[in-house]
Amino acid sequence: MIVEQESILVKTLCRLLVPFIQLFGLYVIMHGHSSPGGGFQGGVILGSSFILLTIASGIDEVKRRFSLVALTNLTSAGVILYAGIGVVCLLLGANYLDYGILPVVTPRSVGMLGIEVAVGITVMAAIVSIFHDLITFE
Amino acid sequence: MKYLYLGMTGVTGLLLIFGSLDMPAIGDPNSPASRHVSSRYIERGFAETDVPNMVTAILADYRSFDTLGETTVIFTAAVAVLLILRTGRKRG
Secondary structure, three states, X not given: OOOOOOOHHHHHHHHHHHHHHHHHHHHXXXXXXXXXXXXXXXXXXXXXXXXXXXXXXXXHHHHHHOOHHHHHHHHHHHHHHHHHHHHHHHHOOOOOOOHHHOOOXXXXXXXXXXXXXXXXXXXXXXXXXXXXHHXXXX | OHHHHHHHHHHHHHHHXXXXXXXXXXXXXXXXXXXXXXXXHHHHHHHHXXXXXXXHHHXXXXXXXXXXXXXXXXXXXXXXXXXXXXXXXXXX
C-alpha cells in the first residue's frame, strides 16, 4: 500500500514535474505520425505521470482528482472512439477504417491522428487503472 | 524424471537452432519478407498517406485493423485486472 509521502521536497518536485511529463506525453501522441512516437508510447508517458503523482501524494489525493470509475470509462472510451472512426468511414461509403473518405484536408493523416489519440486514451487509462487496482488490493 | 525434462529441453533447443540455420541473413533484400509488400510501403507510403513516419503509416493505416485488436488487448488486460482485484472491499 502506498501511504502519503512525508518529505516536502519529494511532494513539491513531483508536483512540478507532472505537468511537464503530461505535456511531453501529449506531444508524443500528437506527433506520432511525423516523428517517432504514437498512441502507445504517449499513453504510457501520460499514465506514468499519474503513477508518479500517486507515489508522491498518496492514492487518496489522486482519487479526488481522477476517480477510478472515470478511469474505467476512459479505458472503454478509447476503444469505442477507435472503432467509431472505423464506423464513420463505413457510413461515408468506404471500407472499415479506410480514412481516405473523411471530409478533411489530408484525410489519412487526420484519421491516423484520431486513432493515435484513441489508443493513447486507452493505454493511459488502462495503466493507471491496473496500478490503482494493484496497490489498493488487500 | 529430471533428466527426461533436461533431455527434452535440449532436443527442442537443438531443433530450434537447426531450424534457424536456414533463415535469410538480416537485412537481405531478397528474403521472402522483403519482397512481398515492404517495397510498396517504402516507395508509395508517403504519397498514399501524407504521413512522413513510415512506421505509423503501416501501424495506423495499412494495418489499422491489427492495431484495433492491440488496443482491445490492452482494454481486456485492464478489465481482467479489475475483475480479479477490485473486490469492493475497503483497504486498511
